[in-house]
Amino acid sequence: MQPTIIIADDHPLVLKGLQDFLTEKNYNLLATAKNGKIALSLIKAHSPDIAILDIKMPFLTGLEIAQKCKEANLKTKIVLITLEKEESVYVEAKRLGVYGYVLKEFALEEIENCISSVIKGKPYFSPELISYIQIDNTQSLLNNLTNTELKILKLTTKNKTAREIAEDLNCSPRTVEKHKSHIITKLNIEKAPNSLLIWAKENQKHLS
Incomplete structure (x- = not known):
């Protein structure tokens, strides 16, 4: 009916x-x-x-x-x-x-x-609305990151290790790891192995 x-x-x-x-x-x-x-x-x-x-x-x-x-x-x-x-x-x-x-x-x-x-x-x-809101939300989350955190996130998409990123930014690997921890918190990413790398790859278009 x-x-x-x-x-x-x-x-x-x-x-x-x-x-x-x-x-x-x-x-x-x-x-x-x-x-x-x-x-x-x-x-x-x-x-x-x-x-x-x-x-x-x-x-x-x-x-x-x-x-x-x-x-x-x-x-x-x-x-x-x-x-x-x-x-x-x-x-x-x-x-x-x-x-x-x-x-x-x-x-x-x-x-x-x-x-x-x-x-x-x-x-x-x-579905169009949901994807639009998710894109919008991603951008607003990225706006919360510092310039250094954004650089680390972009370098992460290139599969660079903490040591390699540290060399690029003239800092210690420990400092890079600390930044990564802050990024994960700010972006509401689940804390799991490679979670930051996976997130960065999935949202690469927002990082260009």
């Missing part, structure tokens, strides 16, 4: 495109809304399985609706479609128990996978 769905977006073309797509795929679309206020009243009236909401809408945003649904203990699972890639918005969505987060440019490609996942009780967050 198909899940019951309502959709809300203040952009008529996006709303129409999503409506046509879901209807064509034979989803049980109950209603549509062009602002947050109408969307919330539809959720309360119909208790749909899923509400697909734009984040930025007049009267109430998708996040504000998610907040109100959480406070009222409504069972409708919220899916947000948005252009927003900010980590703070993503974190807030997770805090509110939002079940889906789909970027608008991939909405029609991803919405079926998202609905399928949500119905099984599994949250769905756009």
Whole structure:
């Protein structure tokens, strides 16, 4: 049995495109809304399985609706479609128990996978969003390193030993090891054999 769905977006073309797509795929679309206020009243009236909401809408945003649904203990699972890639918005969505987060440019490609996942009780967050946030987060972590620590990290990607790095930087191997320990802490890397080398290799593109 198909899940019951309502959709809300203040952009008529996006709303129409999503409506046509879901209807064509034979989803049980109950209603549509062009602002947050109408969307919330539809959720309360119909208790749909899923509400697909734009984040930025007049009267109430998708996040504000998610907040109100959480406070009222409504069972409708919220899916947000948005252009927003900010980590703070993503974190807030997770805090509110939002079940889906789909970027608008991939909405029609991803919405079926998202609905399928949500119905099984599994949250769905756009892979593009996750990779963007991870990249963003890596850069902000690297900004915490000193120039010496960055040099050591770059030399680590070249498979240089602590002794070789020490020669390059005119310091002792012990000092290099101390720096490496600080780097591991600052980058939240798990303390394990070769963990710094593995991290450096995986994130080499941020070190060029």
